[in-house]
Amino acid sequence: MHQGDxxxxxxxxxxxxxxxGETIRALDRVNLTLRQGEFVAIxxxxxxxxxxxxxxxxxxxxxxxxxxWVGGQDLTGMSAPALAQLRLNKVGFIFQSYNLVxxxxxxxxxxxxxxxxGVPAAERKRTVHRVLKEVGLEGLExxxxxxxxxGQQQRVAVARAIVAEPAxxxxxxxxANLDSETAFALIDLMEKLNQEHHTTFLFSTHDPRVMKRxxxxxxxxxxxxxxxxxxxxxx
Amino acid sequence: xxxxxxxxxxxxWRKPRRTILTVITISLGLALLLISLGLGDGSHNQMIExxxxxxxxxxxxxxxxxxxxxxxxxxxxxxxxRGVESWGQEMKGRFPIRHILRRTFVSGLASSADxxxxxxxxxxxxxxxxxxxxxxxxxxxxxxxxADDGDWVILGQGVAHKLALEVGEKLVLMAQGVDSxxxxxxxxxxxxxxxxxxxxxxxxxxxxPLGASQEFLDxxxxxxxxxxxxxxxxxxxxxxxxxxxxxPALEVLSWGEALPQLxxxxxxxxxxxxxxxxxxxxxxxxxxxxxxxxxxxERGREFALLHCLGLTPxxxxxxxxxxxxxxxxLSALTGFGLGFSGHLxxxxxxxxxxxxxxxxxxxxxxxxxxxMYSHLSPARILQPMILVFxxxxxxxxxxxxxxxxxxxxxxxxxx
Numbered sequence: 156m157h158q159g160d161x162x163x164x165x166x167x168x169x170x171x172x173x174x175x176g177e178t179i180r181a182l183d184r185v186n187l188t189l190r191q192g193e194f195v196a197i198x199x200x201x202x203x204x205x206x207x208x209x210x211x212x213x214x215x216x217x218x219x220x221x222x223x224w225v226g227g228q229d230l231t232g233m234s235a236p237a238l239a240q241l242r243l244n245k246v247g248f249i250f251q252s253y254n255l256v257x258x259x260x261x262x263x264x265x266x267x268x269x270x271x272x273g274v275p276a277a278e279r280k281r282t283v284h285r286v287l288k289e290v291g292l293e294g295l296e297x298x299x300x301x302x303x304x305x306g307q308q309q310r311v312a313v314a315r316a317i318v319a320e321p322a323x324x325x326x327x328x329x330x331a332n333l334d335s336e337t338a339f340a341l342i343d344l345m346e347k348l349n350q351e352h353h354t355t356f357l358f359s360t361h362d363p364r365v366m367k368r369x370x371x372x373x374x375x376x377x378x379x380x381x382x383x384x385x386x387x388x389x390x
Numbered sequence: 391x392x393x394x395x396x397x398x399x400x401x402x403w404r405k406p407r408r409t410i411l412t413v414i415t416i417s418l419g420l421a422l423l424l425i426s427l428g429l430g431d432g433s434h435n436q437m438i439e440x441x442x443x444x445x446x447x448x449x450x451x452x453x454x455x456x457x458x459x460x461x462x463x464x465x466x467x468x469x470x471x472r473g474v475e476s477w478g479q480e481m482k483g484r485f486p487i488r489h490i491l492r493r494t495f496v497s498g499l500a501s502s503a504d505x506x507x508x509x510x511x512x513x514x515x516x517x518x519x520x521x522x523x524x525x526x527x528x529x530x531x532x533x534x535x536x537a538d539d540g541d542w543v544i545l546g547q548g549v550a551h552k553l554a555l556e557v558g559e560k561l562v563l564m565a566q567g568v569d570s571x572x573x574x575x576x577x578x579x580x581x582x583x584x585x586x587x588x589x590x591x592x593x594x595x596x597x598x599p600l601g602a603s604q605e606f607l608d609x610x611x612x613x614x615x616x617x618x619x620x621x622x623x624x625x626x627x628x629x630x631x632x633x634x635x636x637x638p639a640l641e642v643l644s645w646g647e648a649l650p651q652l653x654x655x656x657x658x659x660x661x662x663x664x665x666x667x668x669x670x671x672x673x674x675x676x677x678x679x680x681x682x683x684x685x686x687x688e689r690g691r692e693f694a695l696l697h698c699l700g701l702t703p704x705x706x707x708x709x710x711x712x713x714x715x716x717x718x719x720l721s722a723l724t725g726f727g728l729g730f731s732g733h734l735x736x737x738x739x740x741x742x743x744x745x746x747x748x749x750x751x752x753x754x755x756x757x758x759x760x761x762m763y764s765h766l767s768p769a770r771i772l773q774p775m776i777l778v779f780x781x782x783x784x785x786x787x788x789x790x791x792x793x794x795x796x797x798x799x800x801x802x803x804x805x
Contacts, residue, residue: 215698215799235797236702243700254695258400270393271700315699 162323162355163189163212168221170207181207183378194349196369197359204378205359209325213246214238226322243271247316249326253308255300262296265314286314306337317348326358330365342368394705398712412681413720419674420725423667423774428733428764430663434656436759438623441649443524444586445512447617448626450643462496462568465612474616477636485629486621489522491515492613494603498565504554509596513603522619532557532582540602542581548593550583567608576606679785686789693796707794714786718779736764
């Protein structure tokens with residue numbers, strides 16, 4: 156099923172939740188293929204299945220039906236430690252509410268993934284400083300999350316997501332908690348990283364202004380892919 | 391693993407007040423436990439030493455059956471005495487043997503112009519016994535015996551009181567000789583009066599020089615007992631066991647076998663204190679469990695994040711164990727510092743029991759020293775430290791398990 160530069164592939168993926176005797180179909184037979192270097196937005200109203208799609212894509216949630224491949228690896232039946240290892244090696248995350256480790260400084264948060272991957276100290280320091288500079292956090296390396304603004308925290312989260320040069324970066328509503336100016340600055344940054352490093356981004360959003368910046372937009376409604384279109388700006 | 395240790399350490403100081411309170415609780419528990427163990431062991435040692443220095447010994451050699459049945463005719467022959475003493479000299483190279491003493495024992499009657507009373511007459515080597523035993527320290531009147539004091543005795547305060555005797559006054563001792571049906575009697579004078587602090591001993595004790603007692607009872611050079619006094623009671627069992635192998639025809643007893651009442655008292659006392667300490671530590675355990683569990687439950691979102699980023703369940707489990715390890719380490723260090731300081735003070739200055747009791751105290755046939763001194767061996771210090779570590783790590787398994795399983799990724803989306 157997997158093709159050469161395919162980073163992510165979902166085949167007939169459904170995710171059902173049972174709540175109070177009722178079955179909720181969060182994802183309904185979703186098919187999706189993401190190739191290296193794409194900059195893709197998932198759009199849709201609240202409850203359309205955006206977050207579930209992101210979670211299922213990297214083994215944070217298990218599909219009820221269907222199959223998922225990340226970087227050519229079939230996630231079906233993989234153990235929790237194996238999935239953790241896969242995420243560590245291939246995926247970067249950016250969350251709506253930043254989700255930094257509060258007891259670590261900006262530099263240590265960015266360094267976390269490299270540490271877990273066992274990258275040597277000297278290389279780690281070099282890479283982290285380069286990435287923090289790239290995301291505009293030079294001089295703020297030693298500050299803890301509580302000492303940073305929302306925009307700065309999200310930049311740390313971006314640095315953490317890209318520092319290990321993952322094949323795929325998932326971002327769940329990355330601009331939702333930011334003011335317009337900071338939100339656009341963040342999207343600029345993501346775009347720049349996509350163009351310069353060929354990093355694949357898959358992010359969910361319901362902000363039309365952010366959506367416009369994506370090269371491809373997947374519209375979800377009630378767990379189904381309603382539309383999968385190349386953005387008019389890039390068509 | 392460095393990051394796991396770093397996050398674990400910093401997590402502790404996220405809520406410093408909670409961490410400090412937990413560490414203080416465990417430390418105080420450990421310190422009190424060390425002090426209580428020190429005082430318990432110290433008082434037991436004092437009781438053992440007091441008992442072995444008041445007519446007994448760390449190791450006793452006597453004829454088989456003497457412990458159970460006694461009997462004036464259960465004597466060690468001159469050959470046996472030589473054999474045992476020569477073995478004792480050999481053993482000085484392996485064990486810290488301070489003194490080897492010969493003794494005779496007989497029950498008899500003491501009478502004066504004012505009455506008569508039963509006595510336990512012990513024949514002792516005065517010079518050796520003065521160095522080895524505490525009899526001379528218990529004298530309240532007069533002087534201790536000399537080796538050639540053929541017609542002098544030391545009496546317990548109760549005996550002297552019953553017979554209305556004072557130092558220098560006369561009394562008659564009567565007892566059965568070893569190979570005779572006749573009652574033997576001897577007129578002696580009081581050289582000194584002692585008070586051991588044990589009523590029953592003070593009411594019956596009479597000490598006489600060994601030579602005089604052998605002559606009085608017609609024992610020749612035979613004795614009833616050879617007592618070994620050591621530097622440290624811990625060697626008692628081993629020396630007695632080697633002695634028993636060497637002299638299978640004789641009875642070679644450790645202090646515990648010779649003084650079973652005292653041994654049982656110490657065991658029961660130890661058992662009681664173990665139970666109390668266990669209850670105490672179980673109460674502390676709930677504090678630790680509460681702290682760790684609260685700390686983990688509060689951080690569900692963070693564990694979900696680490697799960698997302700690729701920290702395996704095993705590493706999250708270890709992270710919480712490491713936090714518990716840090717708490718245990720800090721607590722053990724502080725608790726040891728506090729407890730050992732307390733122990734050092736109490737081992738030098740002691741705890742005066744008259745703060746709590748007036749009068750003389752005794753248990754299991756042994757008088758308590760009025761000042762209780764702490765004594766802790768390295769093994770005794772290690773036991774509660776290991777208990778603190780073990781218990782804290784054991785209790786952290788539940789929160790660590792929660793952390794390992796905590797993967798509510800939906801919480802990450804919430805602001």
